[in-house]
Amino acid sequence: AAVPLMVALTMLVLVWTMQHQSNRGMVALGAIAALTILTYPTMKLYIPLLFLAGFLIYRRTLIRFSKEALLYAAILFIGIAGPHMYLSLADPGGRARLDQVSVFAAGKASPLFLAQQYRFYFSPWVFFFAGNGHPGQSATPPGWGVEPVSTIPLLLAGTIGLGLSIARPSRPLERQGALFIVAALLLYPIPGSLTLPTPPLVGPNLSR
Numbered sequence: 001a002a003v004p005l006m007v008a009l010t011m012l013v014l015v016w017t018m019q020h021q022s023n024r025g026m027v028a029l030g031a032i033a034a035l036t037i038l039t040y041p042t043m044k045l046y047i048p049l050l051f052l053a054g055f056l057i058y059r060r061t062l063i064r065f066s067k068e069a070l071l072y073a074a075i076l077f078i079g080i081a082g083p084h085m086y087l088s089l090a091d092p093g094g095r096a097r098l099d100q101v102s103v104f105a106a107g108k109a110s111p112l113f114l115a116q117q118y119r120f121y122f123s124p125w126v127f128f129f130a131g132n133g134h135p136g137q138s139a140t141p142p143g144w145g146v147e148p149v150s151t152i153p154l155l156l157a158g159t160i161g162l163g164l165s166i167a168r169p170s171r172p173l174e175r176q177g178a179l180f181i182v183a184a185l186l187l188y189p190i191p192g193s194l195t196l197p198t199p200p201l202v203g204p205n206l207s208r
Contacts, residue, residue: 014029014054027072
């Protein structure tokens with residue numbers, strides 16, 4: 001429950017900060033993003049990827065922030081998340097879990113395998129009809145997906161809305177905000193795709 005809350009909060013603060021060009025918002029973003037990294041192991045990769053995408057999308061706005069605000073944000077981010085990232089990525093004992101689940105440690109990091117891993121995270125079959133076969137992640141009865149079928153119209157409406165905001169923005173920085181949401185969705189499966197096993201490996205013609 002902490003992960004979607006903190007990811008959404010990080011995205012909200014980033015977009016708000018860019019739209020208002022707030023130096024204080026930038027400093028707060030550094031602290032909030034660091035706390036988000038602490039919520040779950042995959043956030044150590046996802047949040048840096050999210051920052052990279054956001055800063056590229058808002059690159060023309062980013063240069064307008066004061067150097068002091070960017071420095072303070074970096075200090076907070078490193079001070080809060082740095083020890084945790086060092087322990088889980090560099091310390092031999094702390095990275096034991098990463099070595100167990102990494103596709104690179106397992107020797108399965110072929111481009112085709114990684115592409116297949118990534119694709120499963122966008123499977124309509126998993127989301128709406130079957131779940132992923134893991135009772136802790138798809139706690140639904142057999143024949144039911146992770147999300148109810150009734151959310152399909154909302155998904156379509158949101159997709160159309162994002163497309164219109166990108167193609168025909170009606171206010172300043174609207175296109176950048178929509179692109180940031182799309183980037184966040186496309187980047188989200190990457191950390192999970194690099195671990196074993198990937199949960200959603202089920203479907204009408206699929207097996208583990």
